[in-house]
Structure formats: structure tokens, C-alpha cells
Amino acid sequence: MPAPLRSLWVAITLAFTGVASAQAVEVKAAVLRVDYQKILPISRFNLRPFDLGFAGAALADEDNSTTGRFLGHTYETQTFAVTADEAEAKARELVAGGMPYVVVVANGADTLKVADAVAEAGGITLNAAAHDNALRGTECRANLLHIAPSNDMNADAVAQFAMWKKWPRWVLIQGSNPADQELGQSYERAAKKFGAKIVESRTFEDTGGTRRTDSGHVLVQRQLPTFMQGLSRHDVVIAADNTDYFAAYLPYHLWDPRPVMGSAGLRPVTFHAAHEAWGATQYHTRFEALTGRYVHEEDYNVWLALRVLGEAVTRTGGNDVQTIRDYILSDKFELAAFKGQKVTFRDWDGQMRQPILLFDDHITVSVSPQDGFLHQTSPLDTLGLDRAESPCHAFN
Amino acid sequence: MKTLLLTTALVIAATGVSANRAFVTNERGNTVTVIDTNTWQVETEFFGGNRPRGITISPDGKLLYVCASDDDQVKVFSTETLEELYSLPSGADPELFVLHPSGNPLYIANEDDNLVTVTDTESHTVIAEIPVGVEPEGMAISPDSQFVINTSETTNMAHFISTADYEIKHNVLVDQRPRYVEYTPDGKRLFVSAEIGGTVSVIDVAEDGTPNLVKKIHFEVGGVTPEWLQPVGIRVTQDGSRIFVALGPANRVAVIDGATLEVKDYILVGQRVWQMAFTPDQKYLLTTNGNSNDITVIDVAKEKAIQSIPVGQQPWGVVVAPH
Structure with missing residues (x-):
């Protein structure tokens, strides 16, 4: 040195x-x-x-x-x-x-x-x-x-909060774009890591459909609940939408009344x-x-x-x-x-x-890592891939 | 408010004013709580301005100075009648300040403007504005009044400002987010707490006045995540034998041996312990606990918490009126 x-x-x-x-x-x-x-x-x-x-x-x-x-x-x-x-x-x-x-x-x-x-x-x-x-x-x-x-860190931040809340049964709704799919995989990994169960996973196809048109909400209100129908018992809906085309519509438009986390509802943010x-x-x-x-x-x-x-x-x-x-x-x-x-x-x-802030678009609801998720080096290393799991070798 | 003040005046008239009084700023409640330090009873609570934080008292004990952060001014109250007498220009967002031992001037940290403002407490005018680091907070004055020290939370320095010409003579780099600075009574040593760094830097002042960082004190409490050990307020006993350090969300006050600089003990207090003040006889140390909305009374000789007293919302600063 x-x-x-x-x-x-x-x-x-x-x-x-x-x-x-x-x-x-x-x-x-x-x-x-x-x-x-x-x-x-x-x-x-x-x-x-x-x-x-x-x-x-x-x-x-x-x-x-x-x-x-x-x-x-x-x-x-x-x-x-x-x-x-x-x-x-x-x-x-x-x-x-x-x-x-x-x-x-x-x-x-x-x-x-x-x-x-x-x-x-x-x-x-x-x-x-x-x-x-x-x-x-x-x-x-x-x-x-x-x-x-990383997507992994964000997914782990959300997962820890869900587990702290004792909401282990998740439905995962992911977008169809590659960036959405990768985020979806991060949530699947996080579920395994922290002991949650993804009871069902569905993909919401990006068909380039309607957006902020003046009556868009009418269609959303009719279509989304049926998309979300018939799911097994679950505690929370996790949205993986890195391209921002559907997740924001999920809260209040589900079939079963459940909190939404991930790309909408409670979102992981740096600030x-x-x-x-x-x-x-x-x-x-x-x-x-x-x-x-x-x-x-x-x-x-x-x-x-x-x-x-x-x-x-x-x-x-x-x-x-x-x-x-x-x-x-x-x-x-x-x-x-x-x-x-x-x-x-x-x-x-x-x-x-x-630390990752969990934000409901209004206030800081919580901050991960959550209490009780321990690590031998730093609790922050409970978010994302740890040293032993990392496939990165450029720093060796 | 008027009724409250009148009531207070009556209470004072009835009980006499000889007892020591502790004044606690309640950051969120916008009030100052008054506590009788003989009985440990809350006497009253009065409006202290918006977001009152730093608090100090004039050498004669008559004037109470409060940083009303959101009012961008320092409010001055009578310690007898608790009436607001006048306000002093302070610059934007005053957070902490230190009074010259003579009672004039007042050196104020302006958190938003990266300035230390010097305000004449008699003419009520600003004498000087000194550019310092980002987010100035901690303030102290050397016992010989030669230097005012300011710590800047994002720059991570202790700035040594000459009281003669208001120039910065020395800058000492410390750990992340320095919150508070306190001299030993002999003026030969300073302690600077770094909230996020988790350390207290010990700075010795050489004969020629040059500061040298000699040690960093670390903290460790079994069962408490190291990240929660966040040093904030510091108090040194008059004889310099012990240093008390408030550890924020660790809910503890560390007791440090003044000679060895080793941590002797941790005293469990209320939640998010922030600032502290001795009673004039140094028998007791009061701590503000921002999350449990109370203050803890520590018996200094026994190094034990003996009582907690509920105050207003988010207590921040505390000062005890001398006799």
C-alpha cells in the first residue's frame, strides 16, 4: 500500500x-x-x-x-x-x-x-x-x-421486508421485456434466499397498449382484475416491471385485495x-x-x-x-x-x-436490511450476492 | 400561551426561583420543557419557536438562547419569566451554537448555508459570517476564548476559527458526520464525535496552538449492531476525569476514562439519545432521548441512570440554569 x-x-x-x-x-x-x-x-x-x-x-x-x-x-x-x-x-x-x-x-x-x-x-x-x-x-x-x-439487492430489500411482515406467500407478476424478466429472476432468487414461496408467477405481456389516454383507467379497471383472477392463496403481489409499463396500474386493480410491492406499491429506491x-x-x-x-x-x-x-x-x-x-x-x-x-x-x-429505502411514493415506509437479517461482515451484505456466491473474478 | 406564561409566573412566585432548572428543546413539539432539577418534576412547557434545537444560557443565567431552526433565528427567553424577550439574527437554519464565556458574541452554525454566523448579543447584529465546510453543526469555544471550533458534517472536518480575526487557522479531518465538539476544561484537548464514522476523535492542542489528532475512540456493545453505535453529544467533567458520549440509536451513554481514553462503561438511557447537560454541581447528567420523548437523569458519581422524565415531542437539546 x-x-x-x-x-x-x-x-x-x-x-x-x-x-x-x-x-x-x-x-x-x-x-x-x-x-x-x-x-x-x-x-x-x-x-x-x-x-x-x-x-x-x-x-x-x-x-x-x-x-x-x-x-x-x-x-x-x-x-x-x-x-x-x-x-x-x-x-x-x-x-x-x-x-x-x-x-x-x-x-x-x-x-x-x-x-x-x-x-x-x-x-x-x-x-x-x-x-x-x-x-x-x-x-x-x-x-x-x-x-x-443491483436487481438482486433491490429484490432482497423487498423480500426482507415481506418476511419481516410474515408475508411469505407471493404472487410474482413480471413484464415480458428482458429487463423485467431479469428482475423477476431476482425475486425468485430472493424468495429462495429468505424462505418465501412464489405460489404463482404470471407474465403481463407488453403489447404496447394504451397508456395515459384520458380514459385509460376504464380499460385498466376492467382488464387487470381478470388478469389477476384465480390465484392460489397469497399474501402479497410482487411486480417486476423494470420497463415501467404495467406495474403502476396494479394497486387497487387486483382480484384479491393484497399489497403490491416491487415495481409499484412499495418500491425499493436509493433515495x-x-x-x-x-x-x-x-x-x-x-x-x-x-x-x-x-x-x-x-x-x-x-x-x-x-x-x-x-x-x-x-x-x-x-x-x-x-x-x-x-x-x-x-x-x-x-x-x-x-x-x-x-x-x-x-x-x-x-x-x-x-441501505435500500422502501418507498410508497409518499414516505419512507421502511429501510432494508431489516432487523434480524444478520451477516458476519455487514448486515448490508444480506442484500445482493455475497462474496462466496459471486461469479465476478475481475477484482481478484 | 399567555395563560400558560401567567400560570408559570404564579408557580415560580409560589416556589421561589432558587432551584436549578433544566430547559429541554423539543424539536418536533416546537416547545421548551422546564424541569425543576431538585424535584425532577416538569414545571411547564412553552413555545420555543419552530424546530427548536440548540439551547444555551447566558453566564449570569438570566437569558435562554434557543436555535429556532425553521424560523431562521435565535430566540431569547427570560429564564425567570419564560417570556420571549427578542430574537437574534442567526443566518439560515441555526442548529447549534456556542456563547462566548463573557456572554457576547454568539457563534452559530448555519446548517444550510455552510456558514458560521457571529452575532452580537447586545446590539443584536451580525458581526461576521465565516464560510466553513458543508453542513456545519458542532460548535465549541476554547476555554481561553482564542478559538471557536465548528464541525461540518459532510466535509468531515473540525474547523479552528480564530475569534480575533474570524479566519480559519486549522482544519482537522475526522470521521464521517462529525456532530459535536467539546473541549476539556483545561483547553488542551478536544473530542469530536463522528455519528456515521462511529468514533470520537481525540485532538490535542500543542503549545503553539496546533491541533493534532492523537486517537480515535471506538465503541462496542454486545448485542448492539455496530452501525447503531452513533456518537453525538459529548460532555467532559470539570476535572477532565470522565467523558460522556451519547450514542444515538444505541440508546446508551458511553463513559470514557479521561486519562486512558478507554471506554469504561455504557449506561442504558432512553431511545435515540442526543445531547446532554450537567447540573451546575455536576452531580447529574441529563440526556435528551429523541425517540422516547423523555430525558434520562444520570447520577454522575455512580455512573447510573436514576430517573427518566417525560418531556415534549423529540427532545433535542438541554441546558441547566446555573444558580
């Missing part, structure tokens, strides 16, 4: 005046967002703001710069929205242009392409949006760190604008003053990615890519993220350990 790392526990005491020239460190990062042709979300509450993700970067730059001021560190993060076709070339260009830290907001496939291009050019990528398990497993990359939780515990109110105050809107998960994830970088720069006193990466993955790294306990990284797959 390099000397700077060993000396981290030693206080960095610096005179405020005149320090900048002595320890000047410039940290340049980029946020690369891939924009897709997408249908509108079911609820207009979920419309994508034009500065989605980028707003989190603006706040992170402010936060990091305020801290950096005392250490002579400066932070500059540039933001780019590109199409999927442009993503790889842009990623290479960013690293070549002196921005070796790339936060990517994209789907799994494009995140991987960007990560490979960034790694080839000598940078590291922080994934702020893609939930694909494979990115932490068979397709993991040594220079790709994940702020966004939301109503979350107030653990100082989060202060985060919202700063974010809303800066952007004039509520925070989205992508904003928080990008903010957190850049705070991870800022924390590593603060503690190591430098911006060397490899040193920063190694520090982030070391057991010395810890960061407060307004979630009641420090977030850290799994050194076997680059995934951030973090």
Missing part, C-alpha cells in the same frame, strides 16, 4: 491560508448520460427532467468544492447527454480530454460499453443507473464501480424527495435551492458517485486514478450518505453496500 494511504488516519491539519498552492489537486470528472427514445412514464410525476442526473453532479461539485477549499482541491464535473451510438466514442474522448472519472447514466449494455472504453483509456467508471446483475457478476469489470444497486431521516432534509434543502425541483434517484446516485470520488481525493490527498480506485475498494473507505450508516464498497464486485 502506498504511503499516502497508510497515513490516512493521521490528521490532515492545514493552515487555511496559503494551502492551495502547496497541495493543489484538480479533480476532473464527467457525467455521461445516454438518452433513449422512450415512451412516457405511466405517471407524469415520473417525467424525466432535462437535467436528470446532471443536477446531482452540480450539487456534488458544490459540496466537494466547499470541502476542497480547505485542502487546495478543486472539482469540476462536466455533463454530457449522448445517444447510445455516440456513447463509446464520447467516453474515450472524455478520458483523453483529462476527465478520467466517468459517471454513467445508461442501461446495462451501454454502461458496459462505456466502462470498457473508459478503462481502455485509463479511467474508471461509476455506474449510477444500471441495475443488471450481470454487471456485478459474469460481466463485471475491475474499473467499473456501481452506485446503483427520494420525501426522505427526511439522518440529515436527508439538509440534502433536499441544498438540492432544491440549487435546482428548483425534487431529487430523482439518478440525481442522488450521480451525487453519491461524485461524493465517493471527493471523499477518496480528500483522504488520499491526490487524484491518481489507481490510488483512488484502490482506496475506494479498501476497508478504509467510508462515506455518510444520509442513510443512517456509512456506505462502503464490496471489493469482490465493485458494488456499493448501502
Whole structure:
């Protein structure tokens, strides 16, 4: 381990005046967002703001710069929205242009392409949006760190709550798109892991049907209950709809009156604008003053990615890519993220350990991991694939 | 409210004012609870502004200062009549503050603005605004009044601000989310709690005034998940022999030996223990318990919790009026 790392526990005491020239460190990062042709979300509450993700970067730059001021560190993060076709070339260009830290907001496939291009050019990528398990497993990359939780982590967060509630009999309703099917598999795995029983699984076909038309609810009200008819006795309906085309319609349109969890009803999220515990109110105050809107998960994830970088720069006193990466993955790294306990990284797959908030689109209903789910290292490792189960070998 | 104040005035008239009084801010209830520290009875409760948190008292014991966080001001009450006398400009979202030993000025942490505001308690004006780290919270003043210390929760530093020119002279990096800072009475040492880091940093001040981080105190309680051991409030006895650290959701106060810096014991108190205050004779230590809506009275000599007293909603800060 390099000397700077060993000396981290030693206080960095610096005179405020005149320090900048002595320890000047410039940290340049980029946020690369891939924009897709997408249908509108079911609820207009979920419309994508034009500065989605980028707003989190603006706040992170402010936060990091305020801290950096005392250490002579400066932070500059540039933001780019590109199409999927442009993503790889842009990623290479960013690293070549002196921005070796790339936060990517994209789907799994494009995140991987960007990560490979960034790694080839000598940078590291922080994934702020893609939930694909494979990115932490068979397709993991040594220079790709994940702020966004995996589908497995989200499914485990929901599963633990269901089990804490003693609701072990589940009906799984999954979408027909590959992303929905993968999430469905995560729920199947979570059921096995925590002792739930999926009494029946049904697929809701994506036929590209009606959406927010002015009388859409009439059709939904007639069709969904019949789709949900004739199920064995169950405690809860789990929805796996990563593409957001049906799950939001499920609550109140079931045949049997049951709570909905997963992609609708009680949803696993990294953060939301109503979350107030653990100082989060202060985060919202700063974010809303800066952007004039509520925070989205992508904003928080990008903010957190850049705070991870800022924390590593603060503690190591430098911006060397490899040193920063190694520090982030070391057991010395810890960061407060307004979630009641420090977030850290799994050194076997680059995934951030973090509590998952369970959100009913109004308040924080609960936070997983739940009480009683124990782990020899950290209760946070009860969410997602543990070291022994991981098919990722890029970090060995 | 008027009726309440009148009633209070009558109660005071009837019982005399010689007894010590503890004042507890109730963050969610927007009130201040008044407790007689001789009988441990609640005397009354009065409106303390919106989201009252930090609370302190003037050296003569006459003025009660309350950070009314959501009102963006510091409210000043008479400790005798409990009447609101006036308010002081504080900057946005005041959370914690520290009063100069002379009673003037007041140094206030503005959580939302990354500032420490210095307010003249006599002219009621802002003297200075000092840019500090992100989410300033903990505040302390050195016994010789040379330095005001502020901790910033997201920057994770203790900032040493000169009271002479309001410049930051030193920054010490500590663990995640530093909440509170407390000097030993001799001014040679400071303790900084890091809520999410789970540690208390021990900083020694060299002869020339340079602070050096010398140790980090860790906590361990059987049967309690390490993540719940979140140090917040700190109090040091007058003789420096013991340090008490409130451990938030662990519902315990740690007792640390001032000489060895080893944790001696953990005292079980109410839920989400936050801030603490000694009685003037240091016989008792009061803790605010934000989730059980009460305060715990600790017998300092015996290091035992002896009583709990229900107060308002989400008690946050506490101060005991000197004689």
C-alpha cells in the first residue's frame, strides 16, 4: 500500500491560508448520460427532467468544492447527454480530454460499453443507473464501480421486508421485456434466499397498449382484475416491471385485495424527495435551492458517485486514478450518505453496500436490511450476492 | 400561551426561583420543557419557536438562547419569566451554537448555508459570517476564548476559527458526520464525535496552538449492531476525569476514562439519545432521548441512570440554569 494511504488516519491539519498552492489537486470528472427514445412514464410525476442526473453532479461539485477549499482541491464535473451510438466514442474522448472519472447514466449494455472504453483509456467508471446483475457478476469489470444497486439487492430489500411482515406467500407478476424478466429472476432468487414461496408467477405481456389516454383507467379497471383472477392463496403481489409499463396500474386493480410491492406499491429506491431521516432534509434543502425541483434517484446516485470520488481525493490527498480506485475498494473507505450508516464498497464486485429505502411514493415506509437479517461482515451484505456466491473474478 | 406564561409566573412566585432548572428543546413539539432539577418534576412547557434545537444560557443565567431552526433565528427567553424577550439574527437554519464565556458574541452554525454566523448579543447584529465546510453543526469555544471550533458534517472536518480575526487557522479531518465538539476544561484537548464514522476523535492542542489528532475512540456493545453505535453529544467533567458520549440509536451513554481514553462503561438511557447537560454541581447528567420523548437523569458519581422524565415531542437539546 502506498504511503499516502497508510497515513490516512493521521490528521490532515492545514493552515487555511496559503494551502492551495502547496497541495493543489484538480479533480476532473464527467457525467455521461445516454438518452433513449422512450415512451412516457405511466405517471407524469415520473417525467424525466432535462437535467436528470446532471443536477446531482452540480450539487456534488458544490459540496466537494466547499470541502476542497480547505485542502487546495478543486472539482469540476462536466455533463454530457449522448445517444447510445455516440456513447463509446464520447467516453474515450472524455478520458483523453483529462476527465478520467466517468459517471454513467445508461442501461446495462451501454454502461458496459462505456466502462470498457473508459478503462481502455485509463479511467474508471461509476455506474449510477444500471441495475443488471450481470454487471456485478459474469460481466463485471475491475474499473467499473456501481452506485446503483443491483436487481438482486433491490429484490432482497423487498423480500426482507415481506418476511419481516410474515408475508411469505407471493404472487410474482413480471413484464415480458428482458429487463423485467431479469428482475423477476431476482425475486425468485430472493424468495429462495429468505424462505418465501412464489405460489404463482404470471407474465403481463407488453403489447404496447394504451397508456395515459384520458380514459385509460376504464380499460385498466376492467382488464387487470381478470388478469389477476384465480390465484392460489397469497399474501402479497410482487411486480417486476423494470420497463415501467404495467406495474403502476396494479394497486387497487387486483382480484384479491393484497399489497403490491416491487415495481409499484412499495418500491425499493436509493433515495427520494420525501426522505427526511439522518440529515436527508439538509440534502433536499441544498438540492432544491440549487435546482428548483425534487431529487430523482439518478440525481442522488450521480451525487453519491461524485461524493465517493471527493471523499477518496480528500483522504488520499491526490487524484491518481489507481490510488483512488484502490482506496475506494479498501476497508478504509467510508462515506455518510444520509442513510443512517456509512456506505462502503464490496471489493469482490465493485458494488456499493448501502441501505435500500422502501418507498410508497409518499414516505419512507421502511429501510432494508431489516432487523434480524444478520451477516458476519455487514448486515448490508444480506442484500445482493455475497462474496462466496459471486461469479465476478475481475477484482481478484 | 399567555395563560400558560401567567400560570408559570404564579408557580415560580409560589416556589421561589432558587432551584436549578433544566430547559429541554423539543424539536418536533416546537416547545421548551422546564424541569425543576431538585424535584425532577416538569414545571411547564412553552413555545420555543419552530424546530427548536440548540439551547444555551447566558453566564449570569438570566437569558435562554434557543436555535429556532425553521424560523431562521435565535430566540431569547427570560429564564425567570419564560417570556420571549427578542430574537437574534442567526443566518439560515441555526442548529447549534456556542456563547462566548463573557456572554457576547454568539457563534452559530448555519446548517444550510455552510456558514458560521457571529452575532452580537447586545446590539443584536451580525458581526461576521465565516464560510466553513458543508453542513456545519458542532460548535465549541476554547476555554481561553482564542478559538471557536465548528464541525461540518459532510466535509468531515473540525474547523479552528480564530475569534480575533474570524479566519480559519486549522482544519482537522475526522470521521464521517462529525456532530459535536467539546473541549476539556483545561483547553488542551478536544473530542469530536463522528455519528456515521462511529468514533470520537481525540485532538490535542500543542503549545503553539496546533491541533493534532492523537486517537480515535471506538465503541462496542454486545448485542448492539455496530452501525447503531452513533456518537453525538459529548460532555467532559470539570476535572477532565470522565467523558460522556451519547450514542444515538444505541440508546446508551458511553463513559470514557479521561486519562486512558478507554471506554469504561455504557449506561442504558432512553431511545435515540442526543445531547446532554450537567447540573451546575455536576452531580447529574441529563440526556435528551429523541425517540422516547423523555430525558434520562444520570447520577454522575455512580455512573447510573436514576430517573427518566417525560418531556415534549423529540427532545433535542438541554441546558441547566446555573444558580
